Amino acid sequence: MPFEILFGLLLLIAFLAFVACFFEDAESDCGSQSNPNSQVQLAAQIGYVHRFFNKAISGEPLSNCMYATTACTVTWVLLRQFEPMFPAEKWKAAILAIPLGVLAGEIFHLIFATTAHLGRTSGQSRFQQPLYLDVFYGHLVPIMTHGFMTTFCITGIAYLQANLGTLSGIPELNHPFPLPLLGFIWGITVGSIGSSTGDIHYGTERIFQDRPFGEGKRVVYHGMITRYADCGIRTQKDIVAFCIKYGCPLTGMTFGMIILFENWRTVLGMLGGGYLTAGSAAGAAAAAIGIVIGLVIGIALILGNLYLVRWARKRYGPFVGE
Amino acid sequence: MDPITALLILVCVIVGGLLASLGVHMIPVGGAPAAMGTATGIATGTVQLMFGAALTGLFTASTVATFFETPSPLALVLVALSGAVGAMLMMSFTMLFANMLYVFGAGVVPVSGRVEVDPITKEPQTPYKTPQTDGHGVPNVSYISGWIGAFLGGFGGALMYFVLKNYAFPASLFPELGAVDAEMISAAAAGIAAAGIFVANAILSAYNIGGTIEGFHDPKFKRLPKALISCAVVSALCGLCVIIASWGLMGGGV
Numbered sequence: 001m002p003f004e005i006l007f008g009l010l011l012l013i014a015f016l017a018f019v020a021c022f023f024e025d026a027e028s029d030c031g032s033q034s035n036p037n038s039q040v041q042l043a044a045q046i047g048y049v050h051r052f053f054n055k056a057i058s059g060e061p062l063s064n065c066m067y068a069t070t071a072c073t074v075t076w077v078l079l080r081q082f083e084p085m086f087p088a089e090k091w092k093a094a095i096l097a098i099p100l101g102v103l104a105g106e107i108f109h110l111i112f113a114t115t116a117h118l119g120r121t122s123g124q125s126r127f128q129q130p131l132y133l134d135v136f137y138g139h140l141v142p143i144m145t146h147g148f149m150t151t152f153c154i155t156g157i158a159y160l161q162a163n164l165g166t167l168s169g170i171p172e173l174n175h176p177f178p179l180p181l182l183g184f185i186w187g188i189t190v191g192s193i194g195s196s197t198g199d200i201h202y203g204t205e206r207i208f209q210d211r212p213f214g215e216g217k218r219v220v221y222h223g224m225i226t227r228y229a230d231c232g233i234r235t236q237k238d239i240v241a242f243c244i245k246y247g248c249p250l251t252g253m254t255f256g257m258i259i260l261f262e263n264w265r266t267v268l269g270m271l272g273g274g275y276l277t278a279g280s281a282a283g284a285a286a287a288a289i290g291i292v293i294g295l296v297i298g299i300a301l302i303l304g305n306l307y308l309v310r311w312a313r314k315r316y317g318p319f320v321g322e
Numbered sequence: 323m324d325p326i327t328a329l330l331i332l333v334c335v336i337v338g339g340l341l342a343s344l345g346v347h348m349i350p351v352g353g354a355p356a357a358m359g360t361a362t363g364i365a366t367g368t369v370q371l372m373f374g375a376a377l378t379g380l381f382t383a384s385t386v387a388t389f390f391e392t393p394s395p396l397a398l399v400l401v402a403l404s405g406a407v408g409a410m411l412m413m414s415f416t417m418l419f420a421n422m423l424y425v426f427g428a429g430v431v432p433v434s435g436r437v438e439v440d441p442i443t444k445e446p447q448t449p450y451k452t453p454q455t456d457g458h459g460v461p462n463v464s465y466i467s468g469w470i471g472a473f474l475g476g477f478g479g480a481l482m483y484f485v486l487k488n489y490a491f492p493a494s495l496f497p498e499l500g501a502v503d504a505e506m507i508s509a510a511a512a513g514i515a516a517a518g519i520f521v522a523n524a525i526l527s528a529y530n531i532g533g534t535i536e537g538f539h540d541p542k543f544k545r546l547p548k549a550l551i552s553c554a555v556v557s558a559l560c561g562l563c564v565i566i567a568s569w570g571l572m573g574g575g576v
Contacts, residue, residue: 200365214429
């Protein structure tokens with residue numbers, strides 16, 4: 001029975017990872033906090049006045065790390081306060097502690113979103129870039145709600161991993177790191193994945209949608225962003241509505257697959273090596289099995305990339321534009 | 323702390339730092355231009371990407387480290403390899419899904435901007451490249467370079483974690499906290515110290531790269547020796563700081 005619960009919890013963690021990275025990318029599109037924001041910055045300087053939200057607080061990994069670590073730290077403190085109230089069922093304390101912790105993290109997010117947008121936009125007043133208050137007010141709540149989902153899922157993942165053994169009935173599986181450090185790790189990782197994959201759909205396609213499809217964006221196009229939407233003038237809400245159809249799910253899938261296979265190979269190693277029954281005497285076998293499974297997956301991914309690149313070359317052919 | 327333990331910490335931290343630097347030079351990073359399909363590589367910063375991969379590896383390595391009650395050379399190798407595979411998997415999935423976005427989301431073929439022919443698959447690159455760009459996507463040579471780079475970086479990070487966990491900040495340093503909390507504090511102190519040393523080396527190497535690099539076939543890779551010397555010095559200083567901190571926690575050194 002504990003193994004069924006264990007694999008169920010691992011699937012839940014992978015699902016939360018998918019949702020976390022999905023919303024991380026959506027949040028970065030919603031507030032333009034990512035590498036393509038360099039074009040939003042540049043646009044005003046070359047005379048392309050726009051109604052985009054300009055929120056580059058820092059790199060996505062560092063900002064997400066800050067929100068997640070803040071949330072996990074507050075959650076950890078609250079758990080220490082609430083858990084004695086439910087001595088037999090400590091998980092009940094998490095139901096109240098996690099949302100409150102995430103709310104604390106999101107207050108930081110809101111403050112930084114406000115100061116970043118106002119500071120950056122007012123700094124561009126010399127290029128006649130106005131500060132649109134309706135854009136400012138209209139984007140704060142979407143930014144915060146998308147960010148809340150990301151931080152909530154990361155805090156949930158960290159809580160489950162820190163208490164995996166307690167929840168599944170196999171005490172050896174509790175992760176050695178405390179909750180705030182797990183939040184730090186997954187905050188950095190979710191940001192670096194969201195920045196690496198999701199940005200491409202926003203930067204290469206959506207922000208230059210009036211340029212030819214099927215080519216990398218030339219240096220001469222830089223700054224000449226698409227400022228008009230299907231109806232009216234484009235804001236970040238049009239960006240996120242587009243990227244959520246392909247960029248966000250693929251970004252979520254990346255993080256979900258990483259978490260799934262990382263946990264999966266470690267647990268399979270534990271089961272195959274007999275660590276859960278024989279203890280540390282079987283530690284070496286458990287570790288070795290996990291390493292071999294990981295290497296097999298890694299080699300399969302190289303072959304997957306070889307196939308993808310070969311397919312794209314054959315399907316699209318050489319560059320035919322000017 | 324006896325001199326042999328101190329020397330072991332110092333050597334492992336320097337080796338871990340050098341591997342981190344080597345890994346950073348091998349991962350294909352395109353920075354902001356890559357997000358617009360204007361440069362080859364992954365569309366984020368060097369340090370952030372490598373740090374994300376290494377921390378994923380550190381997560382698994384810290385789990386695997388709990389499999390062993392006492393440290394041994396075999397345990398060290400297995401924990402470091404677990405970290406290496408974790409970092410490699412993170413990088414491999416990220417590069418593959420980034421390529422899927424380039425191919426299906428933007429309709430571009432992954433090509434190198436630095437070489438005319440892929441050194442591994444021998445596929446021509448120039449005819450597929452968009453003019454006025456420095457390549458786009460993650461071609462096969464960059465993918466394999468990134469795979470190896472993440473593996474080496476993850477190995478270095480996990481190596482540092484294992485040594486710091488067992489020799490610099492062992493749970494026996496915190497007896498008044500109780501067994502469970504002492505283990506947690508020990509793991510957290512080692513994890514934070516290893517991540518900190520790793521990121522210092524990654525930042526130093528990122529300055530050497532200057533924003534973008536495609537992998538081991540990129541001409542910028544030849545700058546590696548300078549970065550290795552700098553990273554060895556910085557890692558040695560970090561290692562000394564760790565030894566002093568550990569010595570202080572042990573009550574002035576016994």
